[in-house]
Amino acid sequence: MLAVRNLTKLFGTFAACNGIDLDIQPGEIHALLGENGAGKSTLVKMLFGVLAPTSGQISWRGEAVSIASPSAARKLGIGMVFQHFSLFEALTVAENIALSLDGTIPLARVAERAAELSRAYGLPLDPKAHVADLSVGERQRIEIVRALLQNPQLIILDEPTSVLTPQEADRLFETLFKLRAEGRSVLYISHRLEEVQRICDRATVLRHGKVTGACDPKKETAASLARMMVGADVPHVSAAGTNTKGDVLLEARHLDVPARTPFAVSLKDVSLKVHAGEVLAIAGVAGNGQGELFDALSGEYAVADPNAVLIRQRPVGQQGITARRLLGAGFVPEERHGHAAVTGMSLSDNLVLARNQSDRKAFLGGGVLGVIKYVAVRLASRRISEAMDVRKSGDDPTAGSLSGGNLQKYIVGRELDRQPAVLIVNQPTWGVDAGAASRIRQALVDLAKSGSAVLVISQDLDEIFEVATEVAVISEGRLSDIYPAIALSREKIGLLMGGLQGQPEALTEAAHAH
Amino acid sequence: MRIELEKRPQASVLYAVLSPFIALVLTVIAGGIMFWLLGKDPVSALYSFFVEPLLDVWSLHEIAIKAAPLILIGVGLSICYRSNNWNIGAEGQFIMGAIAGSIVPVVFHEWHSPLVLPLMLIFGMVGGALYAAIPAFLKANLNTNEILSSLMLVYVAQFFLDWIVRGPWRSPEGYNFPVTRNFTPEAILPEILDSGRTNLGFVFAIVAALLIWFMMRYTLKGFEITVLGQSERAGRFAGFSSRRMIWFSMLLSGALAGLAGISEVSGNINKLQPIISPGYGFTAIIVAFLGRLNPLGIIAAGLFLALTYVGGEAVQLTLTVSDKVTRVFQGLLLFFVLSCDTLILYKIRLVFPGRTAAVGQGAVQGAVQGGAE
Numbered sequence: 091m092l093a094v095r096n097l098t099k100l101f102g103t104f105a106a107c108n109g110i111d112l113d114i115q116p117g118e119i120h121a122l123l124g125e126n127g128a129g130k131s132t133l134v135k136m137l138f139g140v141l142a143p144t145s146g147q148i149s150w151r152g153e154a155v156s157i158a159s160p161s162a163a164r165k166l167g168i169g170m171v172f173q174h175f176s177l178f179e180a181l182t183v184a185e186n187i188a189l190s191l192d193g194t195i196p197l198a199r200v201a202e203r204a205a206e207l208s209r210a211y212g213l214p215l216d217p218k219a220h221v222a223d224l225s226v227g228e229r230q231r232i233e234i235v236r237a238l239l240q241n242p243q244l245i246i247l248d249e250p251t252s253v254l255t256p257q258e259a260d261r262l263f264e265t266l267f268k269l270r271a272e273g274r275s276v277l278y279i280s281h282r283l284e285e286v287q288r289i290c291d292r293a294t295v296l297r298h299g300k301v302t303g304a305c306d307p308k309k310e311t312a313a314s315l316a317r318m319m320v321g322a323d324v325p326h327v328s329a330a331g332t333n334t335k336g337d338v339l340l341e342a343r344h345l346d347v348p349a350r351t352p353f354a355v356s357l358k359d360v361s362l363k364v365h366a367g368e369v370l371a372i373a374g375v376a377g378n379g380q381g382e383l384f385d386a387l388s389g390e391y392a393v394a395d396p397n398a399v400l401i402r403q404r405p406v407g408q409q410g411i412t413a414r415r416l417l418g419a420g421f422v423p424e425e426r427h428g429h430a431a432v433t434g435m436s437l438s439d440n441l442v443l444a445r446n447q448s449d450r451k452a453f454l455g456g457g458v459l460g461v462i463k464y465v466a467v468r469l470a471s472r473r474i475s476e477a478m479d480v481r482k483s484g485d486d487p488t489a490g491s492l493s494g495g496n497l498q499k500y501i502v503g504r505e506l507d508r509q510p511a512v513l514i515v516n517q518p519t520w521g522v523d524a525g526a527a528s529r530i531r532q533a534l535v536d537l538a539k540s541g542s543a544v545l546v547i548s549q550d551l552d553e554i555f556e557v558a559t560e561v562a563v564i565s566e567g568r569l570s571d572i573y574p575a576i577a578l579s580r581e582k583i584g585l586l587m588g589g590l591q592g593q594p595e596a597l598t599e600a601a602h603a604h
Numbered sequence: 605m606r607i608e609l610e611k612r613p614q615a616s617v618l619y620a621v622l623s624p625f626i627a628l629v630l631t632v633i634a635g636g637i638m639f640w641l642l643g644k645d646p647v648s649a650l651y652s653f654f655v656e657p658l659l660d661v662w663s664l665h666e667i668a669i670k671a672a673p674l675i676l677i678g679v680g681l682s683i684c685y686r687s688n689n690w691n692i693g694a695e696g697q698f699i700m701g702a703i704a705g706s707i708v709p710v711v712f713h714e715w716h717s718p719l720v721l722p723l724m725l726i727f728g729m730v731g732g733a734l735y736a737a738i739p740a741f742l743k744a745n746l747n748t749n750e751i752l753s754s755l756m757l758v759y760v761a762q763f764f765l766d767w768i769v770r771g772p773w774r775s776p777e778g779y780n781f782p783v784t785r786n787f788t789p790e791a792i793l794p795e796i797l798d799s800g801r802t803n804l805g806f807v808f809a810i811v812a813a814l815l816i817w818f819m820m821r822y823t824l825k826g827f828e829i830t831v832l833g834q835s836e837r838a839g840r841f842a843g844f845s846s847r848r849m850i851w852f853s854m855l856l857s858g859a860l861a862g863l864a865g866i867s868e869v870s871g872n873i874n875k876l877q878p879i880i881s882p883g884y885g886f887t888a889i890i891v892a893f894l895g896r897l898n899p900l901g902i903i904a905a906g907l908f909l910a911l912t913y914v915g916g917e918a919v920q921l922t923l924t925v926s927d928k929v930t931r932v933f934q935g936l937l938l939f940f941v942l943s944c945d946t947l948i949l950y951k952i953r954l955v956f957p958g959r960t961a962a963v964g965q966g967a968v969q970g971a972v973q974g975g976a977e
Contacts (some may be wrong), residue, residue, distance in 0.1 A: 442824070
């Protein structure tokens with residue numbers, strides 16, 4: 091159906107895609123596998139007419155074509171569902187769909203057609219609902235229905251499950267199977283091996299802009315797929331052996347935080363305890379209060395009740411982040427650029443950023459003047475880079491010049507270098523390549539083994555099962571009970587993510603229905 | 605053909621250095637065209653504007669006198685702008701500093717003591733800082749836009765000065781002119797060189813620039829300013845408070861503008877009158893940007909813009925053109941500096957229609973696009 095030959099895209103001298111060959115048959119679910127930065131997004135943007143290839147050929151049903159724009163791609167019969175949705179929250183589902191069509195079709199007709207499609211493909215959707223009231227999974231369905239309205243022969247899905255609970259993902263897969271049964275093809279972009287093995291017929295693996303493998307994922311093992319993606323064996327991380335419980339080092343007691351902005355989630359009665367030697371992982375779908383929880387625990391936004399947050403048994407609710415650092419806590423926020431690090435500043439400056447008070451003696455001189463001792467800072471920065479194997483150009487490059495994985499290793503290493511008694515990490519390996527992710531996870535587990543309390547907030551269930559000794563789930567700003575990691579299945583976490591906690595009968599019913 | 609700006613993957617160090625110089629060249633060219641349109645010989649006009657003032661000891665002193673307030677205010681503003689606080693009201697802080705500093709020589713003019721001058725300088729700084737505290741308070745507590753509030757307060761200050769020299773502070777010996785008493789010798793900033801009028805204000809400017817350069821380059825406070833200017837969120841993560849930074853940067857720049865104001869009045873004018881500044885507070889904004897918000901660059905930029913004042917006066921006399929020529933030059937310069945700064949983050953690309961995305965002739969296509977960049 092679609093054949094790509096020797097497709098190349100250069101950005102300056104950097105080849106984001108380098109001589110890519112790809113064949114998609116009618117009626118297959120084809121996986122495009124690769125780490126972040128492997129060139130997956132660039133490739134599909136060329137297929138959908140968002141980017142123009144530097145060289146190479148795309149043929150559609152045997153004919154060479156030039157896809158100049160997304161609307162040209164839609165005319166050919168290629169539809170795409172992006173990772174980030176483009177929906178107007180204040181409008182209804184039908185209105186959002188109508189916006190993407192030409193204005194001649196009456197709204198009622200659009201609504202009717204959308205309802206038809208959503209029934210036919212198992213994508214339950216109310217055309218009259220306002221987008222603002224819908225969950226992320228439902229919003230994704232709008233995008234899919236919108237793509238289906240064009241009657242595409244090839245649908246491209248970019249990381250569709252990254253925002254879904256396991257149950258929502260299962261439902262999406264059923265839709266994909268229906269599409270396949272009709273002879274349509276699906277190009278499925280992911281870095282989740284387990285999913286790809288489950289639903290995809292064939293897979294093309296990219297690394298550094300080149301195809302490193304084309305295979306039947308069902309015949310491969312997760313390890314062999316990972317090797318194709320990463321180019322080396324990825325060491326397995328396990329939290330086993332970290333179950334020696336010490337004192338409670340981090341605690342939240344009935345933490346209530348009102349929403350700071352209209353788009354924020356309020357935290358409701360969150361209680362948790364992390365003992366020395368534990369890794370508590372907090373699972374949850376994005377946008378359920380993870381960022382707000384991090385802000386409250388780190389003290390970037392202090393809370394009203396001093397006893398709502400305790401670090402090493404001291405009430406710190408009203409204290410800022412500096413006071414909490416001085417008690418031995420370390421923090422790694424989710425966003426690397428402009429939060430954990432200033433992109434335009436050097437790595438050593440970014441070390442001063444996080445440790446200007448906790449390491450005041452080592453890094454500052456001149457008394458009240460506060461003269462930064464750049465020699466000492468550089469030495470410490472080099473030590474961190476070596477300990478975490480940070481790959482960089484030059485001795486002290488700007489943070490923005492590092493790849494996501496290497497910058498994240500530096501940011502995590504910056505805290506580990508202090509041996510913090512408490513470490514709070516939000517999305518430790520978000521957008522990080524597998525090699526760096528494995529290294530970071532191992533470091534978190536090692537820190538807990540050495541007697542620290544580690545709190546990991548993560549959307550990635552694979553990660554949670556690798557590092558956690560205890561697991562809780564956050565949903566709409568509420569935290570579930572804490573369960574030992576070995577006692578939890580993916581299904582149960584999925585149900586908790588959907589917000590069914592505290593209703594045991596609903597839990598069992600849903601499990602049966604499933 | 606269409607012109608597009610394409611974001612550079614990394615800020616260009618080359619253009620960061622070159623940008624002010626390109627802007628200077630463009631300003632001179634545009635200025636030449638302006639003189640030509642006015643019917644003057646552009647070469648001789650530019651010569652009298654930019655070169656002649658540098659040939660006399662007398663006019664070099666004038667340049668130093670005019671550079672002093674520009675540098676003092678400019679380094680203060682650089683702290684504001686680096687920390688993302690847009691103080692546009694230095695002109696008002698300059699005036700209020702001058703008024704507050706003049707309390708001693710005007711109200712207590714019978715008091716003769718070596719303490720008069722130090723007190724005046726302190727009052728001047730306090731006056732400028734307090735006046736800057738108004739937009740700082742409004743921004744920190746009510747989230748008011750400091751660009752508007754600080755700018756509007758300039759006019760309040762100008763009218764306040766006008767009123768006070770016509771009303772309560774008008775000199776009894778001034779034949780009804782709207783001026784205060786002349787300052788007594790204790791209240792006048794001493795000259796520093798035998799060859800001309802340059803006074804201690806120029807020393808204040810250089811010392812302030814060096815101190816702030818040291819702060820920005822070596823201390824945690826300077827680091828805090830830079831971090832909060834680039835990313836408030838990262839600053840919060842570092843434990844820095846952007847609210848406190850609003851206060852710090854506004855009070856500091858207000859104090860320096862106030863010091864410039866009292867130095868100008870004490871060292872140069874020797875009394876208060878309705879107009880005490882040819883727009884130093886606004887020109888200092890150009891100085892700050894032309895100097896790359898770097899105190900050392902600001903010293904050079906301050907001297908250059910002082911030259912435009914002196915040169916403007918020179919062409920006014922020799923060529924009989926309007927005194928607005930100086931303002932036009934300053935405006936052109938700021939315009940070109942800010943425009944050229946675009947090149948630091950972006951590169952210009954010419955896009956030709958009909959040559960986009962023709963797959964298949966890839967190699968040729970690549971070459972064409974490569975050539976166009």
